Amino acid sequence: MTLAPPPRCDRLQPLSQGPLTRYTLFGRRTGLRVSEYALGTAYFGTGWGAGAEPDETRRILDRSAEAGGTFLDSADGYQFGESDHLGGRHTGPADR
Template identity: 80%
Template sequence: MGYTTFGRLTGLRVSAYALGTANSGTGWGAGAEPDEARRIFDRFAEAGGTFLDNADGYQFGESEELTGKLISADRDHFVPGHQVRPVLRSAAGHLQDGQQPQEHGRLGGGQPEAPGHRLHRPAVGVLP
């Protein structure tokens, strides 16, 4: 497995390939059950993989929770890249396109949680 530095300013060394986790879990009605997701993850890690593509919307959050469990034993070895969706509001401050506050923050009441909160990170950074 080859490695590269992620971004210009991060100092993060990541594998040249990322494991996409969109199909980890079955929240969408299809995807890998936890045991199968574990086998896929283990094979990726054994090959030297360290970079994971994740998003809070994958499998309605199930993928993020599962990924957090998979990396928990060796959290500092893996670098999850996390995607978030912007909250689109009208000029009057109303959510657009039928969006609901809980889609952007699972605490309710419009309070967003930090990206990757299910990954059990002590701190979440945003790259420039």
């Protein structure tokens, strides 16, 4: 099976008008567009003794979304899992 090359991302319409509105395709076959810059979430939560409280996490995620950000760098080990929990709670279907 031969796959057609993906469309050029610079021709895709931005999802937002913010500064993070340059998108690229995530993988070769997913069809998902993500912002070229990812928001790191390692310090969302305070499980390691330092980091952003839930209200601050929400403000950071909201600001990233307003700017056009669609790509989060997350791992279940960040803040002993608290980072994933907060990110999921603030970006779930009820919010967006």
